[in-house]
Amino acid sequence: MESRSASLPFTVLLGVLFALTALGTDAWLPALPVAAAALDAPVAGMQLTVTTYFLGLAGGQLLWGPLSDRHGRKPVLVAGLALALVASAVCAAADTTAALVLARLAQGFGMSAGPVVARTIVRDLHGHEQAARLLARMTIVFSVIPIAAPLAGGLMLALGGWRAVFWLLGAVPALLLAAVALRFAETAPQERASAHPAQIVRSFAAIVAEPKFLAPYSAMLCAQVGIFAFVSNSAFVLVRGLGVAPGAFAALFALAMVGQIAGAWLSSRLVMRAGMARLLRAGIFLALASGAAAAAAAWAGLAHPAAVVAPFAAYLFGTALVIPNATALALQPFPRAAGAASSLMGAAQFAVGAVVSTLLGALFDGSARPMATAAAAAGLGAYLIERRFLRGPR
Structure with missing residues (x-):
């Protein structure tokens, strides 16, 4: 089991499942302004395709996690990926904004199986620093x-219009479905949890009442508000507000994500020596500082793409230190209810994402001020939680 969990193909499979939900937003971002024009939809209306996707992600994770505790990880992955495939086809065929919004809800519901089960598998196999690594x-x-994803989305947009983006979003679940069906071995404990609704509610209540879950996860959730702000609003800020071409936006978005790669790489290298708590603290401090820098630049009127991308790249670096370590800490107390705990993590995360994307869509004024202010507030919230609840040895 150890060798399998450390293998590159297995890590890549888990990583892609973990990223499946991000694919559904990031590949779609370059097409948002184009689809809005094609369907004659306002910014707030097209923003609903992001909001309902997040709502689908939140609702789906509440279901998939407990089901995976009862029926195993593999059947749940197969069901979720199949739903994502069908919903992507419906999105590609939608001819009204309302139809697209509803199809995105179903797409998010299906794709949410990926991260919730991927996190659960990590808890099945490892604990403590090994899980964080x-x-x-x-x-x-x-x-x-x-x-x-934005580069591929921009390419599909150029080749086949906004509908072609959903061809891509259907192809990825199809490939994952084949990989899971043919190559994935079950990791769930032999002793399975009940899937009765009353038992699920009791499990959720016990998880939320556990301080060792709530403290690290609350700090992580605050930090992720800044990520949601950037993901949901950066296309409008850079393309509509600053006049960046859709293709150039994809490149700038990718540049910002390099910060997340660097932070995750550093975390994987240092966690066994430095420990989870120290890396978590460093990441939160960096999110606080870079969020404040983004807000200062925006309110100072620095209308240049670099003034947006650079601080958010640093913010993503910080959150890449926060997320794996906070996740490992939060899941540690629940070996038999790892799926339910992972469900709660994902559901709250994407419910907050839906609220953030809706608010920023309504508050968009052509500048980066709302987006950057949200990141600054998120960093501050994470810092205050860390100071109050996570200081001291763990």
Whole structure:
């Protein structure tokens, strides 16, 4: 089991499953302004295709995690990937904004099986720093996907219009479905948890009441608000606000994601020596500083792409130190309910993402001010939680 979990193909498979939800946003971002024009939709209306996708991700994770505790990881992955494939085809055929918004809800529901089960598999195989190291390596793969996805989305947009982006978003779940069906071995414990609704609710309540879960996860969730702000709003800030071409936006977005790759690589290299708590603290401090820098640049009126991309690249570097270590700490207390704990993590994460994307869509004023202010507030919130609840030996 150790050798399998350390193998490159297995790590890549988990990383792509972990990144599946990001693929659904990042490949779609370059097409947002084009699709809005084609469907005669306002910015706030087209932003709903991001919001409902996040809602699907949140709702789906509440279901897939407990089901994987009961029925195993593999059947849940197969069901979720199949739903994502079908929903992507419906998105490609949509001829109204309303139809596209509803299809994106189903697409998010299906794709949410990827990260919730991937996190659960890590907890099945490892604990403590070993789990954090595997999660950091998965984050490297995760970070490559958002770099490649906008570029691939921009290419599909140029070749076949905005509908072609959904051909790509259907092809990836199809390939993963084949890989999981043919190559994946079950990792769930032999003693399975109940999937009765009352038991699921009791499990969720016990997880939320556990301080060792709530403290690291709350800090991580605050830090992720800045990521959601950048992912959901950067296309409008850079393309509409600063006049960047869609193809150039994809390159700038990829450049920012290099920060996340570097942070995840550093975490994977240092966690066994430095420990999870120290890396978590460093990442939160960097998110605080870079979020403040982004807000200062925006409110000072620095209308240049570098003033947006550079601080957010640093912010992503910091959150790449936060996410794998906070995730490993939060999942550690739940060996038999890892799926349920992973579900709660993902559901809250994407529910917050839906709120952030909706608010920033409504507040968009052509500048980076709302997006950057959200990142600054997120970094501050994570820092305050870390100071109050996570200081001292763990």
